[in-house]
Every structure is written in structure tokens, then in C-alpha cells.
Amino acid sequence: MQDEIQQLFEERLARYQATIALEPTDRMIVGGTGSNYFAEVYAGYTRQEIMYDINKWMAAESKFAEDFPEIDLLRSGRIWAPIFDSVGFKLYRLPGRDLPKDTDFQFVEGEWMKADEYDLLINNPVEFLIEHRLPRVLGELKERGSARSYMAFLKGGMAYMLMAQVMRERALNLEKKHGLPQPFQGVMLAPFDTLADGYRGLQGIMIDLFERPDKLLEACDALIPDSVSCAIATANPLKQYPIFMPLHRGNHPFLSPKQFDTFYWPSLFKAIMLLIEAGYTVRAYLEGDWTPNWHHWNEFPRGKIICDIDNKADISRAKKEIGNNVCLAGGILDRMFIFGTPEEIRSRVKELCETAGRDGGLILNGGCGIPYSTKPENFRAYVNATLEYGKYSDTLRPKVKKVPPPSVGKIPSPRVITPWEVKLREFGGVMGDETLIKGVWETLEQRAFCWLRFWDW
Amino acid sequence: MAQLTDLAQALVDLEKDRVNAIVEDKLKRGILPLEIVKELNDGMIEVGERFASCEYFISELMYSSHIMKEILVRLEPLFGQTDLRESGNMVIIGTVKGDIHDIGKNIVVTLLKNAGFRVTDMGIDVPAERFVEKLKETGAKVLGLSCLLNVAFQEMRNVVDTLTRTGIRDHVKVIIGGQPTDEKVREYVGADYYASDAVAGVKICKEIYGQ
Numbered sequence: 001m002q003d004e005i006q007q008l009f010e011e012r013l014a015r016y017q018a019t020i021a022l023e024p025t026d027r028m029i030v031g032g033t034g035s036n037y038f039a040e041v042y043a044g045y046t047r048q049e050i051m052y053d054i055n056k057w058m059a060a061e062s063k064f065a066e067d068f069p070e071i072d073l074l075r076s077g078r079i080w081a082p083i084f085d086s087v088g089f090k091l092y093r094l095p096g097r098d099l100p101k102d103t104d105f106q107f108v109e110g111e112w113m114k115a116d117e118y119d120l121l122i123n124n125p126v127e128f129l130i131e132h133r134l135p136r137v138l139g140e141l142k143e144r145g146s147a148r149s150y151m152a153f154l155k156g157g158m159a160y161m162l163m164a165q166v167m168r169e170r171a172l173n174l175e176k177k178h179g180l181p182q183p184f185q186g187v188m189l190a191p192f193d194t195l196a197d198g199y200r201g202l203q204g205i206m207i208d209l210f211e212r213p214d215k216l217l218e219a220c221d222a223l224i225p226d227s228v229s230c231a232i233a234t235a236n237p238l239k240q241y242p243i244f245m246p247l248h249r250g251n252h253p254f255l256s257p258k259q260f261d262t263f264y265w266p267s268l269f270k271a272i273m274l275l276i277e278a279g280y281t282v283r284a285y286l287e288g289d290w291t292p293n294w295h296h297w298n299e300f301p302r303g304k305i306i307c308d309i310d311n312k313a314d315i316s317r318a319k320k321e322i323g324n325n326v327c328l329a330g331g332i333l334d335r336m337f338i339f340g341t342p343e344e345i346r347s348r349v350k351e352l353c354e355t356a357g358r359d360g361g362l363i364l365n366g367g368c369g370i371p372y373s374t375k376p377e378n379f380r381a382y383v384n385a386t387l388e389y390g391k392y393s394d395t396l397r398p399k400v401k402k403v404p405p406p407s408v409g410k411i412p413s414p415r416v417i418t419p420w421e422v423k424l425r426e427f428g429g430v431m432g433d434e435t436l437i438k439g440v441w442e443t444l445e446q447r448a449f450c451w452l453r454f455w456d457w
Numbered sequence: 458m459a460q461l462t463d464l465a466q467a468l469v470d471l472e473k474d475r476v477n478a479i480v481e482d483k484l485k486r487g488i489l490p491l492e493i494v495k496e497l498n499d500g501m502i503e504v505g506e507r508f509a510s511c512e513y514f515i516s517e518l519m520y521s522s523h524i525m526k527e528i529l530v531r532l533e534p535l536f537g538q539t540d541l542r543e544s545g546n547m548v549i550i551g552t553v554k555g556d557i558h559d560i561g562k563n564i565v566v567t568l569l570k571n572a573g574f575r576v577t578d579m580g581i582d583v584p585a586e587r588f589v590e591k592l593k594e595t596g597a598k599v600l601g602l603s604c605l606l607n608v609a610f611q612e613m614r615n616v617v618d619t620l621t622r623t624g625i626r627d628h629v630k631v632i633i634g635g636q637p638t639d640e641k642v643r644e645y646v647g648a649d650y651y652a653s654d655a656v657a658g659v660k661i662c663k664e665i666y667g668q
Contacts, residue, residue, distance in 0.1 A: 093557060104606055106557045202560060206519040210471060256514045288636060311637050334607045334637050339645050367637065371607045 008179030010400050012072040013240060016181060018398035020242065020281055020327045021303040022361045025398050028353065028390025030383055031071025032329060034183040034244065034283055034308060035369030037104075038337070038379060039064040039076040047104065047372075048096025051081035054166045058173050065178035070383050073183045074174055079105070080166050083159040087152045088139025089455060091198055104372065107457075112136050113199040115208065118215035121199075122222040126417050129452040133199065137455055160451050164234075184244040184283045186235030188275070189457060191223040191267040193248045198457040205249070209259060220267035225412030228274045230450040233414060235280060238403050242283035242306060243275055246368075251288025260293050269299060276304045278411045279404030285368040289313045297322045311335075311367030319356040329363040331356065332382065337366055337374040342381035349385035360392060416445035461499060468500030469507070471517060473524045480528055490532040497525055498571075505571035509656040515564060522567050546666040549591050550601035551579030553612040558605035561635055564655045565601060572659050585612075585619035592620075592629055599665055601658060602648070604635040610642055617647040630665050634658050 016032065018025040040050045043063035049056045061076050081094050091112075094105050113121065113133055120128045135141045140152030174180040189197065195216065196205040208216045235243050249255060250264050272282055282305045286294060289312035297307055302325050309318045309330035318328055331352045336344055349364060356362055364386055370379065420438045424430065430437055464483070467475040476497075483493055504521045507513035548569055552562050559581050569576045577591060588600060600620075602613050613633055620626040633643055634652035643651035652658035662668075 100555075103555050104608055106606075108557070109560070203519065203523070206516050207523055209516050210520050211473075253508075253511070253514045255516050259514070259516055311639075333639070335610070335639065335642050335645075338607060338610060339641075373608055373611070 002176075005176065005179040009175055009181060011397070012179065013181040014398040014400045015072060016183075017240070017281075017401045019360065019363060020283075020306050021401075022324075022327060023303070023398065024392065024396055025360060026391070026393050026396045028357060028360075028386055028392070029072045029363045030386045030390075031068065031370075032073050032183065032363035033365045033370045034075060034285070034329070035078070036064070036074060036076050037372040038370040038374040039074060041372050042067070042376065046096065046101045048081075048094070048101035050077050051079065051094060051105065052096065054080065054169070058170055061170065061174060062177065065174065065180055068379065068383055069178075070387060071180070074178075074180045075183050080159075080163045081105075083156070083163050086155040086159040087141070087455075090137050090139055091455075091457065107197075109201055109203075111201040111204045113195075113204070115200070115204065115212065118212065118219050122215075122218055125222070125226065126415070126449070126452070134452065134455060137198070157448070157451060160447075160454065182236075182241050185241045186231050186233075186243040188227050188231035188243055188245050188271065190245065190247050190250070190264065191220040191227060191271065192264045193246075194223055194227065194456050195219060196249045198455070202249075209255075209263065213263070216263060220263065221270075224267055224271045224274070226415055226449070226453060228271050228278075229412045229414040229446075230453050231275065232278065232280070232411065233446065233450050239279050239281075240400070240403075242281040245272075245282055245284040246287060247284050247290075248287055250286065250290055250293050252290065252292045254288075257292055265293075265296055269296070272300065272305070274410060274412065276301060281305065284308065286310060286313070287368055291317065294318060294322050298325045300325065303327070306363070308365065308368045315352070315362075316356045319362065323356070323361055327361045327363065328356075329365040330367060331362070331364050332366055334366045334369075334371045337371050337378050337382070339375070340378060342377050345378050345381040346385040349382060350389045353386070353389035357390065364390070414446035415449045416442060417449060418445060461503060462496045464493065464496045465500035465503065468497055468521060468524060469503045471520055471524070473527075476524055476528065480531065484535075490535045493532065494529070497528060498573075501525060501571040502573075505568050505659075508568065509659075518564065518567060545573045545575040546599075546662070546668070547575045547577065547595055547597035548599045548601060548662055549577045549579060549588065549595065549597045550603065551583035551588065552581040552603045552605075553609050553616060554582055554584045555612050556604045556606045556609045557581040558635075559603070561605065561655065562601075562603035565603070565634065565652075565658045568655050568659045569662060572663070574659075574662060585616040588616055589619055589623050589625065592625055593623075598628065598630060599632065599662055600629050601632045601634065601652075601662075602646075604633075604638065607637040609635070610637075610645060613642075613646040613648065632658060632661050 015025050016029055019029050040060055043060040045056045045060050050060060057077055061074060065074060084092060091108055092105050093099050093108060095101050095103050117128060117132060141149045143149055171182055196202060200208060231243050250260060255264060275282055285308045287310050291313050306327040306329060309315050309328055311333050315331040332348055352364060420441055423441060464479045467479055480493055504513060504518060508518050550562060550566060552559050566576050566578050579591060592600060602616060617631055620629055631648040632650040632652050633646055633648045638651060640651050650661045652661055
């Protein structure tokens with residue numbers, strides 16, 4: 001039984017990897033969404049229960065995997081909410097806490113970095129985060145130096161490790177019990193989005209585009225190494241899954257094409273290239289409408305990226321314009337899952353399998369996810385139709401890709417706050433094996449820095 | 458459109474320093490704040506036109522609003538009792554209950570104001586009953602419902618049902634908009650119009666009021 005599940009896991013993973021690589025596969029991926037909101041609530045739990053109770057979250061995923069055993073990938077909820085409470089993170093409103101328990105969690109817009117803090121962010125990000133930004137976004141730090149604020153750092157660090165454990169348990173449950181791989185692991189924001197979402201906020205960034213363009217550009221570049229190293233720290237160590245990138249302000253018409261080309265793209269391109277050179281693939285949500293900007297995705301090496309196309313853009317046009325270089329996901333409007341009929345879904349799946357998906361490189365999905373209020377019969381129709389019309393070959397059996405060799409020299413070194421050399425001097429040298437002490441010291445330092453960046457969004 | 462004044466043109470060109478300098482100069486010369494605002498409004502209308510024709514983007518739209526807001530803060534103490542907002546056709550707008558996103562809605566509000574509408578922005582997470590109260594209180598003929606999340610479809614439908622239940626459905630035209638909406642969603646919700654983007658929303662408002 002365990003061998004069968006393992007085999008199923010490998011088949012699915014290999015199919016997913018081949019799809020991303022734009023290589024031939026036996027059939028189209030089923031249920032290959034990165035954000036299966038429907039799976040969260042399908043078992044009947046509230047959104048609050050899923051976000052707060054890991055057992056219910058795992059039970060919901062198991063129930064979904066059992067009722068839809070044909071799906072190839074599964075990732076439901078995004079976050080274990082207690083980590084937000086541990087430090088009083090202000091960037092979200094949560095179901096059951098400050099929203100009714102069956103409402104979606106939602107992002108709160110705000111200005112969390114001042115316009116005159118660019119130089120500090122660029123030159124001393126640790127001081128910027130610890131002294132300026134975190135006390136604004138983490139409510140528990142508001143009384144600096146108080147017992148409560150020290151406890152918040154402690155609880156936040158513990159919650160961070162607990163959440164990593166929760167995520168591992170979920171992934172293992174899906175892999176070992178249901179043979180299901182993850183659609184991605186690890187996350188990175190575009191440097192511009194880091195500034196636009198959780199630092200300067202939309203209003204601030206729009207002013208900075210005109211009033212301090214040089215600083216904005218310099219900050220985008222300065223964010224690259226830490227963004228990349230923190231993404232890798234949370235990514236799949238075997239590089240089996242893509243790294244997730246929800247992309248926001250490349251959405252037309254936020255920026256003019258010139259602004260996109262100048263401010264948004266160059267730093268994102270550099271960051272993604274570093275990940276690709278390090279042997280990773282990337283799954284980018286092109287949220288909103290990226291039509292005027294998506295031609296840039298042709299600049300990457302072929303078969304390394306999957307782009308999710310949102311409701312507002314046309315998947316067939318995307319396929320024509322970038323589908324030879326990147327894999328795509330999307331094509332079924334959210335509203336079709338919500339109040340369409342099984343016949344409509346079936347006919348849409350058939351149409352896409354015969355057109356944009358005919359030669360592979362396409363995963364049928366809603367707009368960057370499967371909506372919460374999807375009708376079960378519509379999801380069932382989508383699964384059945386994809387299996388029926390999305391077949392490419394009876395004989396092909398893709399193999400799981402070998403772990404790419406570690407790249408040399410290109411991956412930015414993770415940042416540390418107190419380098420080992422400083423600590424070693426303070427020790428006045430060590431009497432035994434230095435590497436034993438140094439290795440753990442640096443690992444904890446690096447994790448702690450990524451914790452500071454965890455609150456970016 | 459008539460030739461823009463230097464001040465209006467400076468705003469359209471997004472040259473904040475020039476806008477400030479011209480405003481200060483006008484004030485020194487004793488020109489009434491209301492006259493200054495009128496010129497700036499002409500500039501904002503032109504910015505809205507450029508946005509509609511895809512010559513400008515949200516970045517330019519927001520930056521022009523930022524310049525305008527700073528000038529209004531500067532001029533406010535000089536206005537006395539004059540109320541600038543006492544004219545124009547009225548639009549009530551808000552993000553429906555369960556959704557706290559407002560970027561799209563705010564863009565529509567900016568464009569509507571640029572186009573001379575009197576807008577009551579109800580904000581985010583607005584329950585159906587509050588829309589009804591405001592519509593009754595103001596007698597506005599247009600209600601704009603915004604959302605980003607697809608779970609809001611049900612709530613939009615609830616707003617339309619509440620308008621019917623409270624007997625004011627026939628007096629109000631309902632426009633829906635937001636990232637996941639389309640014509641099918643409009644049918645489901647029972648709204649009168651679907652606005653595919655902010656510019657379309659303004660056009661629909663003009664059409665309803667016969668402008």
C-alpha cells in the first residue's frame with residue numbers, strides 16, 4: 001500500500017515537473033491549482049477553524065483528497081493564524097478574530113515605512129526592520145523594551161518554528177497518505193511589491209515613483225539578495241517544487257509600461273534568474289491583468305516558470321504570447337466554478353483542451369485559485385472533463401527530475417546580524433571544533449533574519 | 458476641451474513644484490481660492506480623460522490626486538464657509554460587506570469626482586442596510602458596488618434584494634465592478650450594469666444621469 005502511494009506521488013510529481021518544463025506528459029494535470037480555497041471549506045469547517053486548528057486543516061485536506069482522488073496536487077490554506085497573533089501582526093484581518101468566522105482573511109493597506117527611510121532600508125536593513133518597521137507592524141512591540149515586547153519576539157520566533165512544523169506535517173500527510181505533491185514551497189515577493197505592499201503602501205509607492213525614483217530603484221535592487229536567500233531558506237530542499245511568487249503591481253493599469261519596465265521588472269528579473277541559476281523553478285501568480293506586461297516572461301530560460309493567469313486576462317492570448325516559454329495555469333473563470341453549471345465547466349474544459357492546452361504546458365485552474373464557494377458538482381465536472389479531454393499519450397511516463405547540482409557562487413549568502421567572526425572574538429577563540437559551533441550559530445542567525453523579513457506582507 | 462490654464466496644465470504634467478509656485482503666486486495676487494480650485498479641477502478632468510484613453514495609468518491618476526489634495530489642504534483655511542461639494546449628480550459607492558478592498562473603488566471615486574459627480578464613498582465592508590439608509594437619505598439614483606473577492610457575489614445579490622425588499626429598487630440603478638465580476642455576475646446579482654473598469658463605471662453614471 002505504502003509503495004503504491006509512493007509510486008502515485010512520484011507519478012504526479014513527475015507529471016507536474018514535466019508540465020512546468022514544457023516537456024511531453026501522459027495527460028494534463030488535474031486540480032493543479034496553487035491555492036485550493038474550495039478544499040479548505042469543502043469538509044464543512046469554518047475558515048477560522050482551518051486557520052487556527054491544524055488538525056481540522058489536515059482533516060479538511062484529507063477529506064478533499066479522499067473525495068477527489070484524481071487530483072494531482074493539493075495546497076489549501078495559507079497560514080497558521082496563531083503566528084499573527086503571537087506578535088500582533090497588523091497587515092491582516094482574520095476570520096473569527098476581527099472578521100466573521102466564515103469570511104476570507106484580508107490584507108490591510110497602509111504606510112509602514114516612511115518616505116525618508118529609503119537610505120536606512122538600503123544601507124542597514126536590520127536596523128530599519130528592528131527599529132522602525134517592525135514596531136509599526138507588530139502591535140506587541142509597541143512598548144519598546146517592555147517585558148511584553150521581549151515576550152513577543154520569543155513567541156513570534158517559537159510560532160515561526162511551530163508553523164514550519166505545521167507545514168511539514170501537512171505536506172507529509174498529503175504525501176504519505178494520499179500521494180499528493182505540493183504545488184509550491186517557499187515564497188518570494190517581487191522587490192517592487194515588497195515596497196508597494198507592506199512597506200510604503202500603494203499611496204506611498206505611487207508618490208515615490210515621481211518624487212524619489214532613484215531611491216526606489218536603489219531599494220528594489222538592495223532587496224534582491226535577502227529576498228532570494230530567504231526564499232531559498234523556505235523552499236523545498238530537493239528543489240522538487242517551484243517557489244511561489246504572488247505578483248501584484250505588475251497588474252495593468254497600475255503602472256505605465258515605462259514605469260513597469262523601469263521600476264518593476266529589472267529587480268524581479270534579476271531575483272528570478274538567481275533562483276533559476278540555483279536550480280529552482282518558480283510559480284508566479286500574475287494577479288489582475290498582466291496582458292501589456294507579460295511579454296517579459298519570454299526573457300527567461302524556457303521551461304523554468306509557471307505563470308497563473310487571473311480572471312481578467314485571456315489564457316488563449318497568454319498561450320500565444322508567452323506559452324512557448326513558460327507553462328500557464330488558469331482559463332476557467334472563478335464565477336463559472338461558483339454559479340456556473342457542470343455542463344458549462346465541461347464545455348470550457350473541452351474547448352481549452354482542444355485549443356490552448358492541446359500541446360501541453362497548460363494547467364486548467366480558476367483565476368489564481370479555486371474559489372471558496374465553488375459548487376462541488378462543478379469541481380467534479382472539472383476533474384472528470386480534464387481527465388477525459390486532457391489526455392496526451394497512453395505510453396509516456398515522465399520521471400521525477402534529479403536534484404539539480406548546487407550552483408557555485410551565485411546564490412546570495414543569507415544575511416546574519418552578528419557574524420561568526422564577531423562572536424568568535426567575543427569568545428576569545430574556541431578550544432574544540434570551531435565548525436560545530438559556527439554552523440549552528442550561523443543557521444540560527446540566518447533564520448532570525450528571515451524572521452524579520454517574514455513580516456514583509 | 459478648452460485650452461488649459463498654466464495651472465491646470467502643470468497639474469496634468471504632474472509637476473508639483475510648478476503647481477505650488479503658480480498657486481502661491483495667484484494667492485499673492487489676491488486670486489480667490491475658489492478660482493484656483495476651478496482651474497485645478499479642469500486639470501483633474503484632463504487627467505481623467507488621459508486615464509480613460511490609456512495615456513495615463515493609476516500611478517499618474519493617484520499622483521495627480523496627491524498634488525491636488527496637498528493644494529486643498531493649503532487652501533482650506535482660506536475658503537471660509539464656502540462648500541465646494543454642493544453641486545453635481547450624486548453617486549453612492551462602497552465595497553460590500555465581507556470585503557475590505559478599496560483600491561479599485563477609490564479609483565472610481567477619483568474619476569467620478571474629476572468628472573463632476575458628487576460622490577458619497579461609504580468605504581469598505583458596508584452592510585446592505587447602510588447602503589439603503591444612505592440612498593433614502595440622499596435620494597441618489599446610482600449605487601456602485603465594488604468587490605475584489607469572489608465571495609462578495611452573494612453579498613452584492615443581497616444588497617440588490619434588500620433594495621427590492623425596502624421598496625427602493627425601482628428608484629436606483631445598481632452598477633457592479635471589481636476584479637472577479639463580469640456580465641454573468643451582473644445577471645446573478647441582479648444589478649443593472651456591469652462596469653468592466655473604472656472608466657466604464659464613470660461612463661455608465663453619465664449615461665444614467667443623461668450627461
